[in-house]
Amino acid sequence: MARAKTPMANADIEIPADIAHALVDPTAYASERIHEAYAWLRANNPLGLAKVEGFDPFWVVTRHADILEVSRQNDLFHSGDRATTLTSQAADAKVREMTGGSPHLVRSLVQMDAPDHPKYRALTQAWFMPQNIRKLEDRIRQIARASVERMAATGGSCDFVREVALHYPLHVVMDILGVPEADEPRMLMLTQELFGAADPELSREARQPQTQDLGAIQAVIADFYNYFGKISADRRAHPAGDLATVIANSRIDGEPISEFEALSYYVIVATAGHDTTSSTTAGAMWALAQHPDQLAWVKADLARIPQLIEEAIRWTTPVKTFMRSAVEDTELAGRRIARGDWLMLCYASGNRDEAVFDEPQRFRAERTPNRQLAFGYGAHLCLGQHLARMEMRILYEELLPRLKSVALAGEGRMSLSTFVNGPKTLPIRFEMA
Ligand code: HEM
Numbered sequence: 001m002a003r004a005k006t007p008m009a010n011a012d013i014e015i016p017a018d019i020a021h022a023l024v025d026p027t028a029y030a031s032e033r034i035h036e037a038y039a040w041l042r043a044n045n046p047l048g049l050a051k052v053e054g055f056d057p058f059w060v061v062t063r064h065a066d067i068l069e070v071s072r073q074n075d076l077f078h079s080g081d082r083a084t085t086l087t088s089q090a091a092d093a094k095v096r097e098m099t100g101g102s103p104h105l106v107r108s109l110v111q112m113d114a115p116d117h118p119k120y121r122a123l124t125q126a127w128f129m130p131q132n133i134r135k136l137e138d139r140i141r142q143i144a145r146a147s148v149e150r151m152a153a154t155g156g157s158c159d160f161v162r163e164v165a166l167h168y169p170l171h172v173v174m175d176i177l178g179v180p181e182a183d184e185p186r187m188l189m190l191t192q193e194l195f196g197a198a199d200p201e202l203s204r205e206a207r208q209p210q211t212q213d214l215g216a217i218q219a220v221i222a223d224f225y226n227y228f229g230k231i232s233a234d235r236r237a238h239p240a241g242d243l244a245t246v247i248a249n250s251r252i253d254g255e256p257i258s259e260f261e262a263l264s265y266y267v268i269v270a271t272a273g274h275d276t277t278s279s280t281t282a283g284a285m286w287a288l289a290q291h292p293d294q295l296a297w298v299k300a301d302l303a304r305i306p307q308l309i310e311e312a313i314r315w316t317t318p319v320k321t322f323m324r325s326a327v328e329d330t331e332l333a334g335r336r337i338a339r340g341d342w343l344m345l346c347y348a349s350g351n352r353d354e355a356v357f358d359e360p361q362r363f364r365a366e367r368t369p370n371r372q373l374a375f376g377y378g379a380h381l382c383l384g385q386h387l388a389r390m391e392m393r394i395l396y397e398e399l400l401p402r403l404k405s406v407a408l409a410g411e412g413r414m415s416l417s418t419f420v421n422g423p424k425t426l427p428i429r430f431e432m433a
Contacts, residue, residue: 013049013335015041015060020050023060023344024086026416029320035361038062038349047333050344054088058323058342059335064353064373066333067345070324071377077324079380080104080113082342084323085419094214105221107261108268110322110380117379120261123250124269127243130386136176137394143171144395148402152432157409160285160426161278164395169277172391173270178231178244186227191274193220221267228266229259243269269384276318277388279415279422281395283316284308287363289406289428294365299400308365309392314372315363317348318422322376347374404431 015023022028022037041048041062051057061067070077083092083103095103104111109121126132147168154163166188174184193216228244235248247265250257257265288295288308298304326341337343350373352360357367375382382388410427 012045015045015048015050017052020052020060023050023346024052024055024088024418026418026421029418029421030414030416034320034348035352038346038352041346042349042353047335054090055086056089056092056342058086058344059332059337060344060346061332062346062349062353063333064350064356064371067347067350067373068377069332070343070345071373071380074117074379075114076327076330077343078113078327079117079322079324080111081327081340082323082325084110086321086323086344091214098214098218105218106264106267108264109383110268110272114379119252120257120265121379121383123252123257124243124246124265124383127246128383128387130390133387133390136387137390139175140172140391140394141398143168143175144391144398147171147395148398151399151430152402156431157427157429160428161282161423162425165278165282165285165423165426168281168395169388169391170274172277172387173273176243176273176387177228177266177270178235178240178242179227183227186223187270188274190220190223190227191271193217224267224270225263228263228270231266232259232262272382273384273387275420275422277391279318279420280309280312280316280388281392282423282426283318284312284392284396285406285428286408286412286423286426287312287315287365289408289426291363292405292407294363295400295403295406298365298396299403302397302400304365305393305396305400306389307368307370308396309389310370310372311363311365311367312392313374313389314351314357314367314370316422317351317372317374318420319374319376320348320421321346321418322380345376347376402433404433406430 019037019040022033028034028037041060046063047066048060049057050060061070083095087095087103092103095105099105109117112120147164151158151160151164167184170184170188170191171181174181174187179187231244232248235245239245239249244266247262250262294308298308322345324343324345326337326339326343328339330337351357354360356371375385407429408427409429412423412426415421415424
């Protein structure tokens with residue numbers, strides 16, 4: 001029988017203050033600083049405890065193998081018992097005050113555990129499977145062509161984020177949710193506000209400095225609810241073939257799902273399906289602009305596009321972190337984790353783990369196999385992963401045959417967030433056929 005390892009002394013468990021601070025600092029995620037912190041942690045303290053003023057202590061899971069180990073044990077490490085994203089003590093208290101004790105402002109798949117989670121996931125699982133979303137390929141290709149035309153029309157230089165990466169996935173996800181094109185700008189603003197809440201350039205807070213951070217987020221969620229409430233009512237009266245119809249008419253144990261849960265479902269699809277894919281689409285272009293050899297390699301055989309996409313997903317890892325909490329005392333990687341402890345899964349660290357990837361700090365589209373874990377693992381494995389890959393493949397299939405060259409035309413910048421982030425500006429110069 002294996003003997004339980006003795007936990008190391010506290011001093012060895014705790015992460016040095018500067019590194020722990022980087023983990024809660026949105027600006028660190030907009031630079032190489034977060035990757036330097038992760039590299040140090042993987043080498044020196046791969047499962048350490050971060051203690052930062054204003055936050056409850058949390059374990060920091062940085063190795064690929066440990067992230068998978070936590071993610072696959074959904075009964076031992078819950079999503080719903082504590083905040084699923086890194087949240088300060090003040091924000092957590094505020095949320096609980098607003099919700100009457102719950103740590104979550106919405107109740108979507110992400111915040112659920114068994115027995116509810118599998119039931120709610122099953123409602124849309126089939127819709128997201130490759131055989132169903134394949135039906136969308138022609139429609140998505142039309143959207144991709146329009147995006148490529150829009151880029152071509154700039155005449156050889158543009159901000160790729162603003163012209164292509166932001167709108168294309170938004171357009172796709174709004175299309176599947178049945179939102180009319182005229183309302184997309186409003187939805188774009190709302191998602192940016194929700195995910196970019198820590199980024200002063202993107203958040204409602206910046207425009208209304210007197211509002212409290214959480215009040216602003218709550219207002220954004222209320223806007224989402226108002227909007228999708230109308231879509232829900234419409235799809236109940238007039239069912240169509242879109243995902244909105246599936247959600248609006250869903251039943252659990254024979255009963256229609258509550259309005260709150262239906263609306264949470266729209267919010268998770270609208271938000272999860274947009275910013276993540278935008279960031280990765282832009283991450284791919286950033287890499288191609290920096291590495292002409294990579295562009296040449298993919299253009300030499302367009303069947304290599306899925307490999308390019310897979311590496312862009314690894315490279316960008318737009319979802320930086322999700323949190324879990326331990327349901328009971330347990331041991332992980334030689335550490336004693338107590339019941340109720342909070343853990344941060346650092347996907348971007350797992351995706352640069354030297355134990356799994358050769359030259360992890362280099363963008364290499366030809367990487368095979370590419371065991372990136374940016375979609376998570378286990379019961380919460382990204383529901384939209386096939387759609388995300390398909391969308392990006394189609395865009396690059398339309399773009400690359402026409403793109404002769406591309407280079408950076410200024411400084412690209414990343415958004416500031418400890419949760420979902422990626423390029424927010426990417427000035428490029430390009431030649432197109
Ligand atoms: C590159 C693009 C994307 C990345 C990197 C990504 C990443 C992730 C990750 C890491 C999770 C796991 C959360 C957890 O373990 O708690 C997740 C869940 C989820 N994603 Fe994605 N996602 C992407 C695109 C999409 C798209 C396009 C959609 C839908 C249109 C989508 C819908 C969802 C949903 C509904 C969940 C919740 C699943 C559950 O909790 O059971 N995602 N995603």
